[in-house]
Amino acid sequence: MELFIQQVINGLSLGGIYALIALGYTMVYGIIELINFAHGDVYTLGSFFSIAIIGLLDASGRLHGVPLLLVLAVALAGSMILCGIVGVLLERLAYRRLRNAPRLAPLITAIGASFILENIMQLWRGPSPIPFPSVVPNVTWHFGGVNLSSNEVLVVVMALFLMAVLQIFIYNTRLGKAMRATAQDRDAAQLMGININMTIALTFFIGSALAGVGGFVSGIYYGSTWFYNGFEAGLKAFTAAVLGGIGNVAGAMLGGFVIGMVESLTAGFISDQWATVAVFLLLVLVLIFRPSGLLGEVLPDKV
Amino acid sequence: MATLLELRQIDAFYGRIQALHGISLRVDKGEVVALIGSNGAGKTTTLRVISGLLRPAHGQVIYEGQDITRLSPDLIVGRRLIQSPEGRRIFARMTVLENLQLGAYTRTSLTEVAESLEEVFTLFPRLKERINQKGGTLSGGEQQMLAIGRALMSKPELLLLDEPSLGLSPLLVQTIFSIIRDINKRGVTILLIEQNARQALQIAHRGYVLETGNITMQDTAANLLASEEVRAAYLGGSVKAS
Ligand SMILES: Nc1ncnc2c1ncn2[C@@H]1O[C@H](COP(=O)(O)OP(=O)(O)OP(=O)(O)O)[C@@H](O)[C@H]1O
Ligand SMILES: [Mg+2]
Numbered sequence: 256m257e258l259f260i261q262q263v264i265n266g267l268s269l270g271g272i273y274a275l276i277a278l279g280y281t282m283v284y285g286i287i288e289l290i291n292f293a294h295g296d297v298y299t300l301g302s303f304f305s306i307a308i309i310g311l312l313d314a315s316g317r318l319h320g321v322p323l324l325l326v327l328a329v330a331l332a333g334s335m336i337l338c339g340i341v342g343v344l345l346e347r348l349a350y351r352r353l354r355n356a357p358r359l360a361p362l363i364t365a366i367g368a369s370f371i372l373e374n375i376m377q378l379w380r381g382p383s384p385i386p387f388p389s390v391v392p393n394v395t396w397h398f399g400g401v402n403l404s405s406n407e408v409l410v411v412v413m414a415l416f417l418m419a420v421l422q423i424f425i426y427n428t429r430l431g432k433a434m435r436a437t438a439q440d441r442d443a444a445q446l447m448g449i450n451i452n453m454t455i456a457l458t459f460f461i462g463s464a465l466a467g468v469g470g471f472v473s474g475i476y477y478g479s480t481w482f483y484n485g486f487e488a489g490l491k492a493f494t495a496a497v498l499g500g501i502g503n504v505a506g507a508m509l510g511g512f513v514i515g516m517v518e519s520l521t522a523g524f525i526s527d528q529w530a531t532v533a534v535f536l537l538l539v540l541v542l543i544f545r546p547s548g549l550l551g552e553v554l555p556d557k558v
Numbered sequence: 559m560a561t562l563l564e565l566r567q568i569d570a571f572y573g574r575i576q577a578l579h580g581i582s583l584r585v586d587k588g589e590v591v592a593l594i595g596s597n598g599a600g601k602t603t604t605l606r607v608i609s610g611l612l613r614p615a616h617g618q619v620i621y622e623g624q625d626i627t628r629l630s631p632d633l634i635v636g637r638r639l640i641q642s643p644e645g646r647r648i649f650a651r652m653t654v655l656e657n658l659q660l661g662a663y664t665r666t667s668l669t670e671v672a673e674s675l676e677e678v679f680t681l682f683p684r685l686k687e688r689i690n691q692k693g694g695t696l697s698g699g700e701q702q703m704l705a706i707g708r709a710l711m712s713k714p715e716l717l718l719l720d721e722p723s724l725g726l727s728p729l730l731v732q733t734i735f736s737i738i739r740d741i742n743k744r745g746v747t748i749l750l751i752e753q754n755a756r757q758a759l760q761i762a763h764r765g766y767v768l769e770t771g772n773i774t775m776q777d778t779a780a781n782l783l784a785s786e787e788v789r790a791a792y793l794g795g796s797v798k799a800s
Binding site: 444 | 609610611630631632635636640641642643647648649650651652656659660661663664708712
């Protein structure tokens with residue numbers, strides 16, 4: 256029982272990170288039907304940016320003078336903005352021209368963009384794991400045999416909070432409505448006076464900024480990263496998005512938590528090696544029995 | 559009357575297929591102009607060019623005296639040149655209210671938008687009853703009302719209507735046409751595309767006939783209604799008393 260609760264806690268924090276990444280996949284797919292393969296690398300960039308910003312503040316000797324919370328806020332905001340900009344640039348430079356091209360073209364471009372980002376990160380910080388500055392004190396609480404750390408709480412709270420904000424944004428603001436309209440019918444959205452280029456760029460910005468948050472919290476949570484980190488995490492987050500119903504924001508959140516839970520319960524009760532297998536097995540099963548995902552609507556034939 | 563919209567020598571292509579061959583037409587302020595023609599003649603293409611959804615290869619679109627040929631669709635909507643597209647194109651996963659709000663996307667005054675909403679509900683009481691229903695679950699006729707209502711939410715100066723009566727019951731067709739006439743009486747200029755050529759010409763002031771991407775006739779609606787060629791091709795032979 257204690258093991259079960261412990262693995263649920265682990266699963267929730269893992270799931271929170273997957274969910275943050277999955278939101279970007281699902282938002283971009285929802286609006287331009289593109290599987291943005293470079294998105295996992297934008298998440299890794301989020302960790303890299305966070306490390307760089309904390310390092311910068313530390314190197315200039317200010318870290319000890321500046322309240323820790325402020326340093327973290329600057330790193331988080333910086334990571335979000337920089338990742339957002341990377342996402343917007345990807346859309347502008349790589350995907351926009353291909354918006355009306357056959358579907359394979361942007362997909363291959365996205366894989367290419369992924370390689371480019373990975374190589375840039377490798378050139379920047381080398382091929383080995385990079386430690387995340389351990390500036391955040393990780394407090395652990397013990398409840399019987401169950402441990403709960405402040406980092407785990409941070410990940411889950413952050414993920415849930417941002418998802419709530421995103422939900423409110425999408426359903427209750429003018430720009431959020433413009434995003435949904437553009438996702439449903441691009442021409443009709445233009446006939447409403449919506450600037451779809453701006454709306455699509457905004458979607459990339461928000462999705463990438465959320466990956467930036469994922470990169471920040473995962474850096475704190477795991478304590479290190481490396482240039483290739485986003486490959487597997489991205490694949491699992493993509494699985495989460497498909498599981499929840501690709502294009503569906505609430506589905507991506509649910510999918511993220513389900514994937515995290517499956518992974519950690521498999522690791523706890525069967526073995527570590529089977530965790531990833533279980534995740535992709537689940538994906539296969541969902542695709543067979545419920546191709547539109549858990550919360551997905553049945554869409555006309557796409558992909 | 560002042561010219562509101564003018565197309566000059568428009569050529570438009572889909573890939574290598576030419577859909578419009580140097581067409582020119584004019585809509586004056588306050589008019590209802592009908593654009594009739596058979597399937598594939600290029601009517602929808604003409605509206606796509608006007609709204610900026612399709613760049614013409616050649617020619618100009620002049621609106622309120624200004625060249626809008628290269629403007630993006632959202633900026634054209636900002637000038638209150640509004641299109642209600644073929645097939646209605648309702649946002650199926652959004653509610654009736656959200657669809658109407660999107661129609662007012664470019665407007666800034668919330669009180670004016672609220673006024674327009676009341677006007678639309680007066681025109682289409684049915685929409686008010688379905689305010690929180692998803693667009694995709696409305697009947698065809700209700701969707702058409704929503705499409706027109708949504709276009710009116712933008713307070714159009716010029717309204718482009720692409721086959722508003724398509725797929726509606728005869729009774730509803732009558733209703734839609736009388737509403738179009740009503741909208742025009744309130745000062746909205748209308749360019750109307752219709753398969754239902756007789757009805758369209760009955761409420762129009764002038765009309766154009768489009769055949770395989772060429773304007774082949776243009777005249778007052780009354781003259782077109784009386785013309786032998788138009789009768790034979792678009793009115794199913796002899797004119798019935800109506
Ligand atoms: N997206 C497209 N790609 C290629 N050709 C197209 C496309 N859209 C329209 N066409 C072609 O352009 C021509 C004009 O089409 P358009 O839709 O303007 O006709 P229409 O007069 O509106 O017909 P309908 O009464 O059937 O709506 C047709 O020959 C059509 O096949
Ligand atoms: Mg048409």
